[in-house]
Amino acid sequence: MELVDKIIKGERASIAKAITLVESSKDADQQISRQLISELIKKPGESIRVGFSGPPGVGKSTFIESFGSYLVSQNYKLGILAIDPSSQITGGSILGDKTRMVEISKNPNTFIRSTPSRGSLGGISMGTREASIILDAAGYDFIFIETVGVGQSEIVASNLVDIFTLIVGPGSGDELQGIKKGITEYADIFIVNKNDGELKIEASKTAADYKSALSYYKKLDELEKQVLLVSAIEQTGMENVIKTINQIIDQNKLKGIFDERRADQLEYWIEEEVKNIIASDITKRLTSKGNIPKYSEKVMKNEMSMYEAVERITKDTLKQ
């Protein structure tokens, strides 16, 4: 494929068009996109994929601007996929993330793509995984994925990346009850942002709260989870972040965790894909047969119980 070569050469417009293809809801585009991804997978780059998640407004984009500036100043190439949460139910989206990434967006060593999440599960849009494969093949050293952390999204997002970072704000320690076991398993690094000005004391306190909560949940064989204090606005704490990321990557590579994780993630995505295909197939069958209205009427008329109806529809649908 011509597109493959162009992507590998790092041609900006081709990378962009390829991402459009993988995000497209059109069947024809999806076909091409599968071909494309299959080709690209054979020529992997060496990107490290880092996820940044956190509640709306904690400063994810500002942090990426600040941390990203630091990385590009060290001559790293940086790809950024910002999943913009600002999608509406009926209308389109206003994608405003770039207004917070002004400096890095000018740099020739960055590629920044915003995508409307369309309210899809976990705030991850269709195609994010594929987009990161494209950027990897195109030779970006780091791929950042910005997602809003709500509900289940962390699980989905963490399955896209080698390192998953949760960004929180000062004072969020109150929500610690909310960060149950789950999240500590998924996140590798906790970043407490806005460690500046009047917020400094609160930020340190929050970091301490996180540290103690995390040690409580720590498994025996696990690395200590890192809690880092930064200020995206004042650009402080950035060296610490890159140091920590590198440490974790090195350690994970050494222990084989790095590849193991990627393998697990592949399993996860295969399972998701299969589930998706089955689900959409089943949905099609269900609607074409029109069994549901038929049985529902019977239930209404007290001719059978709901459970009986469910059982029959299920059997009937799976039979084919």
Added chain:
Amino acid sequence: MTNKSNNGFNTWQKSFEKETKKNFSDAKSETDEGIDIKPVYTKDDLENFSFVQNNSLPGQWPYTRGPKASMYTNRPWTIRQYAGFSTAEESNEFYKKNLESGQKGLSVAFDLPTHRGYDSDDDLVMGDVGKAGVAIDTVEDMKILFNNIPLDQMSVSMTMNGAVLPILASFIVAGEEQGVDRSLLSGTIQNDILKEFMVRNTYIYPPEPSMKIVADIIEFTSKEMPKFNSISISGYHMQEAGADNVLELAYTLADGMEYVRAAMSKGLDVDDFAPRLSFFFAIGTDFFMEIAKLRAARTLWAKIMKDFGAKNERSLILRTHCQTSGVSLTEKDPYNNIIRTSYEAMSAILGGTQSLHTNSFDEAIALPTDESARIARNTQLILQNETGVTKTVDPLAGSYFIENLTEELSKKAWDIIKEIEELGGMTKAVKAGIPKLKIEESATKKQAKVDSGSRVVVGVNKYKNPKEPSVDVRVIDNNRVRDDQIKKIQVIKESRDTKAVEKALTNLTNAAKDETNLLIPCIEAIKLRATVGEVSKALEQVYGRHFAKSLSVSGVYGKHFEGDKEFMKVENKIREFENVNGRRPRVLVVKMGQDGHDRGAKIVATSFADMGFDVDMGPLFQSPKDVAKDAIENDVHAIGVSTLAAGHKTLVPELMRGLKEIDPNSKIIVFVGGIIPEQDYEFLYKNNVSAIFGPGSNIIESAEKVIDLISDNLSKE
């Protein structure tokens, strides 16, 4: 016995209901401010006031009726026209002509590079030099600007906020070199940074150091320039950006309170500086509301200053400049603007302004020509000399309606002021972005009203002129201006004492690290012929440059059009587009260069998103190259360039080149919206611009055209 229980009123009400076939209680009309205007007001409406005092007198507490006892009966308001363009030489000629023709005070409009602290030779400002104001790079330019204008006799107002330090310093040094001591200089420096972050967008440094600079200037002028107004606390730009009158009033006074606190934190006594605080309001088309606003502003400020502990009566009194509304003026059928401006001017006078700018009828086309500026000035001369409005002080006092409206506005504004105070004051509110968002919401509502026709704008959405007149346009050759300025900078840089300049700049940088009053080292640097850009950069080293994060309203426009056929037609086209193309049409809306007019861009972006477009919103001050990169990486279908400060002939071709540079086969199409004089259409089309949307464009119609053009373009593949 009150009026309403009285027979007379009952009879009136019956007649009213018979004539209108409406219940009296339903016969109200709601203003943008959310005030219900009744069809009639009576004596009863003068009761239960908490702000307005019936029977008060002009020049007396609470100053509702005017800052002075005699007002225009003694001396009419000052005709002060805001102007500036091209080089200092040309602006100076223009000023002198105007003064000969009856103008009384000067008001300088600087170009955008100067506003933002860049010299004319900076690559970042290529398209903006001399375009939307006069370019000032050094004190030599400032001296030329006031050549043969004696600064001890002429009061000079300067709209400068971002680069306020080097510009005020240049003014002071220019005066000194003219032989005028700084203590004799009279006039006003705008120096109101908070509203820059909200709506005007010519900030340079982040909010905190910017507030420190404001306080430095208040301190310096209060000690050394007794005839000079240290600040002009401005609501004008808020209304022009879309704020209703309550928002304008509340935010302006809340800004004022913040500045008072900033000055007091320098150890000044409130009475040391408060008499030299001045204000600036917009006067829009809502005739009575605008009159009431000025009366309410004075009433509230007196109360506010009393609460600050002011003892000097002059500290309690709000003095203001006013400007008629530019945004109420239209590109279509432009002579209508003369009429609009006349009514607005009348409002300002009945409200008791101290000075006034009246806009030219070519406001929505370009900077005024000599001819249009003459008509604008004459509007005031006629008011002063022919109408008799100067003969009576506050002639509308006692009007049931006006007094009631003054009270209503005061109440509503006071509620907002209290809210902001509870939040911790305007600096905090501005940093959180709340006022800006509220203003944008209000602007979007206004646009929806005009686009839906529920608000009539003569010549735009009704009573259109079938034969649009063609008008003369002031054309500025910015390449020539830029070349001239660059030459002047070179000459100065060669002849000055470089070592001394460097030392002065280092001193300035160091001063920024502690609490020194920065105007003093600035004056030193400017005297030695440091440039405005150099001084700004010396401070930037310590403070950094501020980038605004931009929030967006959503759903405000769409809500107005629920069930609207035209709106739904566009929505359907977009849905169809998505089915065919696998994604929604995606448009990048951008501002390039130093143009900070973001009202239109923001409204278009939010409305397009409400119709179903995916809209990428670029930050302010992008270079064409950055826009091209952004557009290509996000694989947008189209770029919508919003341009109002006349940079389009430089910036749009640059953008086209930028796109081709990254992707020679780029199929991204480009639209242009904003202030584009008729004469430039052909140039833009030749540069492959797909469509142009001028002032007054209906957004739904524009959106339909955009989606059609995108679809056409895709089908060509």
